[in-house]
Amino acid sequence: MHTWASVDVPLVPGEGPPLRLYDTSTGRIRPTAPGREALMYVCGITPYDATHLGHAATYLAFDLVNRVWRDLGHEVHYVQNVTDIDDPLLERAARDQDDWVVLGMRETALFREDMEALRVLPPRHYIGAVEAMGEISELVGKLLASGAAYRVDDPQFPDVYFDAAVTGRFGYESNYDEETMLRFSAERGGDPDRPGKRSPLDPLLWRMARDGEPHWESDLGPGRPGWHVECTAIALNRLGPQIDLNGGGSDLIFPHHECGAAHAEAFTGVHPFARHYTHTGMIGLDGEKMSKSRGNLVFVSKLRSQGVDPNAIRAALLAGHYRTDRAWTGALLEEADARLARWREAVALPAAPPADDLVTALRTHLADDLDTPRALAAVDAWAAAALERRGTDGDATALARDAIDALLGIRL
Numbered sequence: 001m002h003t004w005a006s007v008d009v010p011l012v013p014g015e016g017p018p019l020r021l022y023d024t025s026t027g028r029i030r031p032t033a034p035g036r037e038a039l040m041y042v043c044g045i046t047p048y049d050a051t052h053l054g055h056a057a058t059y060l061a062f063d064l065v066n067r068v069w070r071d072l073g074h075e076v077h078y079v080q081n082v083t084d085i086d087d088p089l090l091e092r093a094a095r096d097q098d099d100w101v102v103l104g105m106r107e108t109a110l111f112r113e114d115m116e117a118l119r120v121l122p123p124r125h126y127i128g129a130v131e132a133m134g135e136i137s138e139l140v141g142k143l144l145a146s147g148a149a150y151r152v153d154d155p156q157f158p159d160v161y162f163d164a165a166v167t168g169r170f171g172y173e174s175n176y177d178e179e180t181m182l183r184f185s186a187e188r189g190g191d192p193d194r195p196g197k198r199s200p201l202d203p204l205l206w207r208m209a210r211d212g213e214p215h216w217e218s219d220l221g222p223g224r225p226g227w228h229v230e231c232t233a234i235a236l237n238r239l240g241p242q243i244d245l246n247g248g249g250s251d252l253i254f255p256h257h258e259c260g261a262a263h264a265e266a267f268t269g270v271h272p273f274a275r276h277y278t279h280t281g282m283i284g285l286d287g288e289k290m291s292k293s294r295g296n297l298v299f300v301s302k303l304r305s306q307g308v309d310p311n312a313i314r315a316a317l318l319a320g321h322y323r324t325d326r327a328w329t330g331a332l333l334e335e336a337d338a339r340l341a342r343w344r345e346a347v348a349l350p351a352a353p354p355a356d357d358l359v360t361a362l363r364t365h366l367a368d369d370l371d372t373p374r375a376l377a378a379v380d381a382w383a384a385a386a387l388e389r390r391g392t393d394g395d396a397t398a399l400a401r402d403a404i405d406a407l408l409g410i411r412l
Ligand SMILES: Nc1ncnc2c1ncn2[C@@H]1O[C@H](COS(=O)(=O)NC(=O)[C@@H](N)CS)[C@@H](O)[C@H]1O
Pocket: 043, 044, 045, 046, 047, 053, 054, 055, 057, 058, 081, 082, 083, 231, 247, 248, 249, 250, 251, 252, 280, 281, 282, 283, 284, 289, 290, 291
């Protein structure tokens, strides 16, 4: 699947401190330590109801990681999937009498457009589950052959499940207790009550074909993949057995990233699969998480069609910390518009206070677990000083503009 168009990232002189990020598995903010090439897998959308502001907030957070790593001189090998076959997509297509393939393509195209408008740097590989079907079924076959997976005792539908006990570390990524895992498994696509499984938490790897359901031929028999294994196959085959960052929203902590890590580690024997598991807080509306099931969604494309500057959407979402569950309000957008107007006025001045301290502040705050509230406040302070005509540095505005673009992705 083709990825989306990139934007140029201005080079900013100097170098900041190493990026430190919260890691769910250790519960601590720790330095990231990528090699020359940082390896990042961020889960992509299930292509319907795209792109709501919750999606946008999550992809913006990992766009900042991408930008900070580049600013530190790393290449970033960024891979993202599209879950273009899965129960929720089939259910939505059925609800709307839509063809599930057409729905997926339409929504993925809209997502790419929105990501471009928000100036999110594109993944190098943007891979749909359907186009990766061969590699997914191959991975499932190997897990089955190794004994890490098994067929459930159901003569009609001998579906393939992963044995969550095989790595001996199941739960290390989320640190959830059994009761929480069972609840989230049931709420988020799992089937803990299915009879014949070795453990209720064992996740589905391959669902044998049911009448009327799309299915693909494979050595496992006709069927389609479970949700988690698609991400494992796509990540392992492009990034290798150990990556720097596996990212997504906090609703992916369990079962999705726990199971994905277990699948990878059972297959490769390399632990941990990801050196950082990083998760974003949920964007809400009217007191509820913005979600497809609730239908309380605000769409990037709708705001764009109303003439809203995508940079203002970006600034509004970055005004809150990425790990905080927070509400979207119209006021946020108004504040962001006013903020950008001040910043634009400041960078249009013939001279301003030196921007070197601003660059240092931006790098320091972003390296501190993406502290965007402090980063944006540092720009506010520089712009305020500039607007009080307290600056005489003729190069300051260009440097400020480039740093705000390169590090925050905001174009003034
Ligand atoms: N309200 C929200 N706030 C913040 N992030 C959200 C919100 N709703 C969904 N997300 C995040 O947006 C990303 C895409 O969500 S999704 O469309 O449901 N798709 C999936 O979760 C799977 N396709 C991942 S493989 C996920 O990281 C999810 O955690």
